[in-house]
Amino acid sequence: MSTSKAYSAASATSPLASSTIARRDPTADDVEIEILFCGVCHSDLHQVRNEWNDVMPTVYPCVPGHEIVGRVSKVGPSVTKFNVGDLAAVGCMVDSDGTCPNCQAGLEQYCPNFTLTYNFPDKHLGGVTYGGYSDSIVVKEHFVLRVASNLDLAGAAPLLCAGITTYSPLRHWGVTKGKKVGVVGLGGLGHMGVKFAHALGAHTVVFTTSPNKKDDALRLGADEVVLSKDANEMAKHAGSFDFILDAVAAQHDINAYIALLTRDGNLTMVGAPDKPLPVSVFGLIMGRHSLSGSAIGGIAETQEMLDFCSEHNIVADVEVIPIQKINEAYERLLKSDVKYRFSIDMASLKAE
Numbered sequence: 084m085s086t087s088k089a090y091s092a093a094s095a096t097s098p099l100a101s102s103t104i105a106r107r108d109p110t111a112d113d114v115e116i117e118i119l120f121c122g123v124c125h126s127d128l129h130q131v132r133n134e135w136n137d138v139m140p141t142v143y144p145c146v147p148g149h150e151i152v153g154r155v156s157k158v159g160p161s162v163t164k165f166n167v168g169d170l171a172a173v174g175c176m177v178d179s180d181g182t183c184p185n186c187q188a189g190l191e192q193y194c195p196n197f198t199l200t201y202n203f204p205d206k207h208l209g210g211v212t213y214g215g216y217s218d219s220i221v222v223k224e225h226f227v228l229r230v231a232s233n234l235d236l237a238g239a240a241p242l243l244c245a246g247i248t249t250y251s252p253l254r255h256w257g258v259t260k261g262k263k264v265g266v267v268g269l270g271g272l273g274h275m276g277v278k279f280a281h282a283l284g285a286h287t288v289v290f291t292t293s294p295n296k297k298d299d300a301l302r303l304g305a306d307e308v309v310l311s312k313d314a315n316e317m318a319k320h321a322g323s324f325d326f327i328l329d330a331v332a333a334q335h336d337i338n339a340y341i342a343l344l345t346r347d348g349n350l351t352m353v354g355a356p357d358k359p360l361p362v363s364v365f366g367l368i369m370g371r372h373s374l375s376g377s378a379i380g381g382i383a384e385t386q387e388m389l390d391f392c393s394e395h396n397i398v399a400d401v402e403v404i405p406i407q408k409i410n411e412a413y414e415r416l417l418k419s420d421v422k423y424r425f426s427i428d429m430a431s432l433k434a435e
């Protein structure tokens with residue numbers, strides 16, 4: 084066992100603070116990674132504050148972080164894909180059973196026995212897993228991804244959650260040239276959704292509550308921007324969308340978006356508000372609309388997404404922060420005041 088520096092929350096109401104955690108020694112098929120950057124996902128905030136108590140209660144201390152990019156520092160003897168010194172990345176999962184139908188289909192994110200990167204029972208050390216707000220992590224090789232060296236690493240980190248969570252449903256629902264696609268909420272996930280929908284050739288429309296994000300939305304690849312609080316602007320798009328990706332982290336009216344779907348159109352939720360959202364069934368019946376959800380992506384698809392990003396030179400737009408600014412960053416995240424993802428420079432942890 085070794086120790087790592089980390090930032091952890093001691094309770095739902097405590098700020099994140101410097102701490103020391105244990106990491107296992109790499110087993111035969113493990114990769115140890117020195118973490119260089121870790122993105123700040125709204126899921127980190129939900130979990131640190133125990134907002135998902137009903138489905139996934141938080142165990143404290145909680146070390147969040149599942150958008151991890153770093154350099155391999157050790158490998159176990161059975162590891163074949165990584166060498167010491169390679170760039171490597173880890174997303175939301177660190178293990179699964181490998182045998183269930185979902186794992187067999189490469190959809191580890193739907194495995195009933197998966198292990199998430201933090202706040203999940205740790206099979207090796209007991210207690211719970213600790214995430215990427217830390218200087219190192221040890222992960223089974225199958226769950227370690229390759230990052231191409233042409234990508235900016237601070238901007239590449241958010242691809243591991245915000246990237247795959249938007250890429251996967253866009254691909255699953257056949258988003259391509261000729262489709263009209265909406266992205267709701269221009270945050271960490273949303274801005275990646277815009278980049279991908281644009282790169283896939285779709286006519287991309289951003290729905291935002293923030294008038295000051297309009298120019299950015301166009302720069303990020305949107306063809307049109309709609310201020311969702313303006314009923315007239317919304318009405319102009321009624322019945323016209325093939326697909327809408329909803330990446331909003333809080334309560335909002337999804338019926339207003341279901342009304343914008345064309346016949347057989349689909350609204351997929353990736354945003355995960357803590358409370359149920361009311362749905363008007365008539366909005367689904369009329370037009371044979373579908374409402375669905377999607378969780379991150381499998382390991383093979385995450386690698387495919389990273390390779391797609393390397394080829395198209397896509398990374399997240401990030402504001403790089405030292406770990407010491409993390410509590411301030413959470414407050415800004417709640418005010419939708421980030422363009423468009425915080426990425427923690429883990430070198431700042433050395434000062435602790």
Ligand SMILES: NC(=O)c1ccc[n+]([C@@H]2O[C@H](COP(=O)([O-])OP(=O)(O)OC[C@H]3O[C@@H](n4cnc5c(N)ncnc54)[C@H](OP(=O)(O)O)[C@@H]3O)[C@@H](O)[C@H]2O)c1
Pocket residue numbers: 123124125126127129244245248267268269270271272273290291292293296330331332333334335352353354355356377378379416417419423
């Ligand atoms: N399904 C999955 O696998 C998965 C994976 C990762 C994250 N998530 C979830 O996805 C959600 C988004 O995560 P994120 O990191 O992208 O968060 P984020 O950066 O905070 O972005 C959320 C965006 O939603 C919009 N918004 C916020 N409050 C709103 C409100 N009251 N009404 C309407 N719009 C509002 C804002 O965009 P505008 O300013 O443009 O309106 C904001 O930028 C979170 O709930 C997170 O837990 C799910």
Ligand SMILES: [Zn+2]
Pocket residue numbers: 124125126127149244245
């Ligand atoms: Zn996330």
Ligand SMILES: [Zn+2]
Pocket residue numbers: 179180181182183184185186187191193194195196197
């Ligand atoms: Zn499985």
